[in-house]
Amino acid sequence: MVDGICHNDVHFIFKRCYKLKLTQKEKKMLSGYYGKGVQKAMELLVSVGEIYNAEHMIPVSSSHLVIPEIQLFPKGKEAQWGTEITQVFLEGVEKFAIPTTTNATILDIDKAKKLKIPNWFIRDMKLIFQRTMEIYESKGAIPNYSCAPYFDFLFRKNEHLGGAESIQVLYNNSVNGARINRESGPTALCTAITGVTPCFGMHIKENRYGKVLFRLDERLNADKFSDADLNAIGYFAGRQCLDKIPIFQGFSRYMNQTELKYLCVPLAVTAGIPMIHVVGVTPEAETLDDALGGKNPEKIINITKESIKSSYDMLNTAGDSDKIDYIALGCPHCSLQELREISDLLEGKKISSDLIFFVAVSTIKYDLANRMGIVNKIEDAGGVVVKGMCPGSSIFGRYGKELNVKTVMTNSAKNAHYIGAHSGGFVKTIFASKQKCIEAALTGDWR
Amino acid sequence: MKEIVLRGKSGSRGKAKGVALVSQDMIAFGGTPNLKSGIVEEPNHCLLGKSIRKKILLYYTGKGSTGDPYSCYFLMKYGNAPAAIINIVANPTTVVSAILSNIPMVYELDQDPFSIIESGDEVEVDADEGIVKIYKLD
Numbered sequence: 001m002v003d004g005i006c007h008n009d010v011h012f013i014f015k016r017c018y019k020l021k022l023t024q025k026e027k028k029m030l031s032g033y034y035g036k037g038v039q040k041a042m043e044l045l046v047s048v049g050e051i052y053n054a055e056h057m058i059p060v061s062s063s064h065l066v067i068p069e070i071q072l073f074p075k076g077k078e079a080q081w082g083t084e085i086t087q088v089f090l091e092g093v094e095k096f097a098i099p100t101t102t103n104a105t106i107l108d109i110d111k112a113k114k115l116k117i118p119n120w121f122i123r124d125m126k127l128i129f130q131r132t133m134e135i136y137e138s139k140g141a142i143p144n145y146s147c148a149p150y151f152d153f154l155f156r157k158n159e160h161l162g163g164a165e166s167i168q169v170l171y172n173n174s175v176n177g178a179r180i181n182r183e184s185g186p187t188a189l190c191t192a193i194t195g196v197t198p199c200f201g202m203h204i205k206e207n208r209y210g211k212v213l214f215r216l217d218e219r220l221n222a223d224k225f226s227d228a229d230l231n232a233i234g235y236f237a238g239r240q241c242l243d244k245i246p247i248f249q250g251f252s253r254y255m256n257q258t259e260l261k262y263l264c265v266p267l268a269v270t271a272g273i274p275m276i277h278v279v280g281v282t283p284e285a286e287t288l289d290d291a292l293g294g295k296n297p298e299k300i301i302n303i304t305k306e307s308i309k310s311s312y313d314m315l316n317t318a319g320d321s322d323k324i325d326y327i328a329l330g331c332p333h334c335s336l337q338e339l340r341e342i343s344d345l346l347e348g349k350k351i352s353s354d355l356i357f358f359v360a361v362s363t364i365k366y367d368l369a370n371r372m373g374i375v376n377k378i379e380d381a382g383g384v385v386v387k388g389m390c391p392g393s394s395i396f397g398r399y400g401k402e403l404n405v406k407t408v409m410t411n412s413a414k415n416a417h418y419i420g421a422h423s424g425g426f427v428k429t430i431f432a433s434k435q436k437c438i439e440a441a442l443t444g445d446w447r
Numbered sequence: 448m449k450e451i452v453l454r455g456k457s458g459s460r461g462k463a464k465g466v467a468l469v470s471q472d473m474i475a476f477g478g479t480p481n482l483k484s485g486i487v488e489e490p491n492h493c494l495l496g497k498s499i500r501k502k503i504l505l506y507y508t509g510k511g512s513t514g515d516p517y518s519c520y521f522l523m524k525y526g527n528a529p530a531a532i533i534n535i536v537a538n539p540t541t542v543v544s545a546i547l548s549n550i551p552m553v554y555e556l557d558q559d560p561f562s563i564i565e566s567g568d569e570v571e572v573d574a575d576e577g578i579v580k581i582y583k584l585d
Contacts, residue, residue, distance in 0.1 A: 044543070044546070044547075047546060048539060048542060048543060048546075051456070051457075051458055051537065051542055052537075052539075066513060066514045066517075068514065068517040071514065072477070072514050072517055072518070073517070073521065078521060081520060081521055081524050082517055082520075084520075085516075085517065085520055085547060164513035164514065165513055166511070166512060166513045169513070181539055182513060182538065182539050182540060183513060183539060183540075184513050184514075184515060184516045184539060184540045184543040184544070185513060185514045185515075185516055185517050186516050186517075186543055186547060187539070187543055188513070201539070238510075242473075242507055242508065242536075243507070243508050243536045243538070268510070268511065268512075268513075269510070269511060270473075270510065271473065271510050272473065272475075272508060272509050272510040272511060272538045272540065314490070314491055317490065417478075418478060420489075420490045421475075421478040421479070421488065421489040421490065422477075422478060424481055424488030425488065425490050
């Protein structure tokens, strides 16, 4: 009755009627001149371009990879399924065509013991990690392993980029003014292989204007928002704006990178938004009129105390008697400044032995923080700094049941949401500011 | 039996026939359903407890992770993929999910499908031509 699904062999069906104008080199890629992998990669990019009526491809200056075997499903047959997709595009590819960064992994294997992850859990993962990282790194992938490549690699306004990881897309569009679509894992890989992406959506100025205006209720003071409050606002806005780019008005012009990260990130959790405008901050939103492109907003929504509370209510699922197993900070990965703030708050103090407190950063920031003594400061207090690891949604969401993790506290709406969603509600979450997470880490009590 | 025909754009080719499941909430393949059962487990989701397996799935647009095509592929491998996807707006992550898992997908229909399709309706999707046929009991 149903055609085209539940097949056992990998045989992707691509559109064949190409209308896109391609350069000579792109045509050669499509013809198979550069090998089978390059051809398949170009086919997928062209198919996506056709669907969105792209007129041509554009060269991009980088791509960012989501590697399924080390980020999403690192175990057993699921890891093989991830490879089934990626090997179609990697066949015969010796080097990536452009600088290519890598997303966070599910576990920092070097620190697994400190995180009390049992040996049986990582036994077969170790091999998969080693093999997979070798494949990508031998092709020139940069081993930053981070969901916050924007803290390590900077792009200019109007620079065209490829790459997956929804927060990376949001941050580069909204804070740096670079141009990037909400690419998926597979197309990000295809872009790394070919160096191009179809020109549609966020690559075109007209599509980047804001449509829904979020105004801060005048009784709220933007300067007093914690990281979790900003997350809660983003989480609320995502539930309201469907596919329409939101504009945030009334926020401080002096918001720092960490604050912007927390405001952006939930827009790709409760929605699938590639960009936000923060008036006075986003390079394309010096004024509200700039953000709107001279038009009127389609909708105006007030952010009130109640809207912020509604997010906290949804993300706090633990009961009063639940004890914390883990406190996870660094979703998305911390900037150096944020990591330093955490280490200052912990200096000379002792974290409760009833729980595990850890913070995640990119491999690049880890090396820097290690040299600056920041890692030691946090670990002397009994915490763990993990490098290149997704601090929760992957490991506790997907494997929480298997690892018998019951309660995780975090300052990240994205982390709390996915830990709950991926574990089917098995792992309970406590969502609160970084300050409160650290207080709970020291006392062992979150209430 | 009344037949209603809607026309739209094709996001991923193929044909499918099945029972409609309408979601007022957006969907992420990584996060909304349990990949091993096809049953929606995302807390607070309007489809909580319902299976998307082999359904003609209507929702506004995709949300969530850019790793979605991988999650969708695993859903398909476990035999729990929807039979077809109908969206109002096509999110690039959903388009690539549908292409790589061979799920027919249509979007931007000429009439609002939310005002016509109800969960339980028998629906036929021809995503090669961008046609959706809805069969309603008189």
